[in-house]
Amino acid sequence: MPEPIEIPEENRRNIIFETDPGDGIVQEIKQHIRETGEPHTWWGHSHTKPPPGSKPIYLDEFEIPAPKDVNGVAPCPCCPHDSAKYKKGRIAWFPQEMVIRLVGKDCFAALDREGHDDAVVEMRKRQRRAREIAFILSQIPKLPQVLDTARDALPIAQDLDAVEVALKGRLENTLRMRAWQTLGAGELRVRESLTESFQRADGSTGERQIESMRIYARIRGAAILNPLNRPLAPVISKAIERLAEVATDFSDVDHGNLEDTERSRVAKLVEREQGKLRETLEKMGERQAFLSPITINTLRTWGAMPNAELRCIFERDGETLYVGRDQNGKIRVPVGRNVDLSIPRLPART
Numbered sequence: 545m546p547e548p549i550e551i552p553e554e555n556r557r558n559i560i561f562e563t564d565p566g567d568g569i570v571q572e573i574k575q576h577i578r579e580t581g582e583p584h585t586w587w588g589h590s591h592t593k594p595p596p597g598s599k600p601i602y603l604d605e606f607e608i609p610a611p612k613d614v615n616g617v618a619p620c621p622c623c624p625h626d627s628a629k630y631k632k633g634r635i636a637w638f639p640q641e642m643v644i645r646l647v648g649k650d651c652f653a654a655l656d657r658e659g660h661d662d663a664v665v666e667m668r669k670r671q672r673r674a675r676e677i678a679f680i681l682s683q684i685p686k687l688p689q690v691l692d693t694a695r696d697a698l699p700i701a702q703d704l705d706a707v708e709v710a711l712k713g714r715l716e717n718t719l720r721m722r723a724w725q726t727l728g729a730g731e732l733r734v735r736e737s738l739t740e741s742f743q744r745a746d747g748s749t750g751e752r753q754i755e756s757m758r759i760y761a762r763i764r765g766a767a768i769l770n771p772l773n774r775p776l777a778p779v780i781s782k783a784i785e786r787l788a789e790v791a792t793d794f795s796d797v798d799h800g801n802l803e804d805t806e807r808s809r810v811a812k813l814v815e816r817e818q819g820k821l822r823e824t825l826e827k828m829g830e831r832q833a834f835l836s837p838i839t840i841n842t843l844r845t846w847g848a849m850p851n852a853e854l855r856c857i858f859e860r861d862g863e864t865l866y867v868g869r870d871q872n873g874k875i876r877v878p879v880g881r882n883v884d885l886s887i888p889r890l891p892a893r894t
C-alpha cells in the first residue's frame with residue numbers, strides 16, 4: 545500500500561464558503577500550489593469525501609509542479625486512502641455544502657459521472673466567455689486605428705483593381721497574349737540553342753541543335769495577372785462597414801452582460817474582418833509590385849530580346865502603362881494616381 549500523506553487536522557473538516565469564492569480565492573489557491581506543491585495544505589481546502597448528490601462547480605484547473613515521470617503528488621478527497629494520487633487537479637466548489645475541494649482532474653467522475661461532465665462543460669463555457677471578453681476588450685481600443693488603415697488603403701485598392709481589370713482585358717482580349725501562363729511564376733525565360741553531339745547508328749559522331757529555356761530574370765508582382773483574382777476593394781469596404789458598427793455599438797457596453805451568442809458573434813467578426821484586411825493588404829503589396837519601375841524595366845528589357853519566351857512591350861509613363869507585342873502595336877492602360885502610394889499597415893495583433 546502506498547505511503548499515506550499527512551493532511552493537516554484543520555483540513556479534515558468542512559471549511560465553509562457561503563458565496564461563490566470568486567477570482568481572488570482562485571488566484572490565492574493557484575499561488576499556494578505553485579509555492580508549496582501541496583493543494584491539501586491550503587487553509588480553505590476541505591479534505592472530506594463529497595456526499596452523494598453534492599454537485600461541483602469547477603472554478604479552474606491547476607497542475608502541481610513535479611518532475612515529468614511523477615504522476616501522483618497530492619492526496620485527493622474523492623479517492624480512498626490519502627496517498628499521492630494526482631498532479632493535474634481542479635478547484636471544485638460544492639455550492640450545496642458551501643465547501644471548496646482541491647481534487648484530481650477527473651476523480652469526481654468515479655463518484656458521479658454526470659455531475660462531473662456537466663461541471664466540465666460549464667467550466668469550458670465560462671473559460672470561453674472570459675477569453676472572448678478579454679479579446680474584445682483588447683481589440684476595441686485598436687479599432688479606430690484599424691479603421692483609419694482600412695480607409696487609407698481603400699483608394700489604393702480601388703485603383704489597383706481598376707488597373708488589373710484593364711491590363712488583363714488588353715492582354716487577353718486585344719493582344720491575345722498568354723501573359724499569366726508565361727509570367728505567372730515570376731520567371732522571365734529565354735530560349736537557348738545548344739549544340740549536342742550524338743552517336744549515329746554507324747558509330748560516327750554527329751551534332752544536333754537542341755532548344756532549352758533559361759531563366760533570364762525574376763520579377764515581383766506577377767500575381768496581378770492571376771485569372772482567379774477577386775477584386776480587393778470590396779473586401780476592404782465590407783470590413784470597414786462591419787468593424788465600424790462594432791466600434792460604435794460595442795465600445796462602451798458591459799461585455800460580461802451580453803448574450804453569449806452575441807458576444808461570440810462580435811469576437812469572431814472582429815477577428816475575421818481584421819484577418820481579411822491583413823490578407824488584402826498583403827495582396828495589394830504583391831499586385832502593386834508589378835507596376836514598380838524595377839518590374840516594368842525588367843519586363844521591357846526582356847520583352848525586347850529576340851529570344852524572349854514572349855516578345856512584348858511593357859512601358860510605363862506616369863499614369864499610363866503601355867503594353868503590346870511590338871512598338872507599333874502598343875496600347876494604353878490607364879494607371880490610377882493612388883496605385884503607387886505606400887500601403888498602410890495594421891496595428892500589431894496583440
Ligand SMILES: [Zn+2]
Binds near residue numbers: 623651
Ligand atoms: Zn481523486
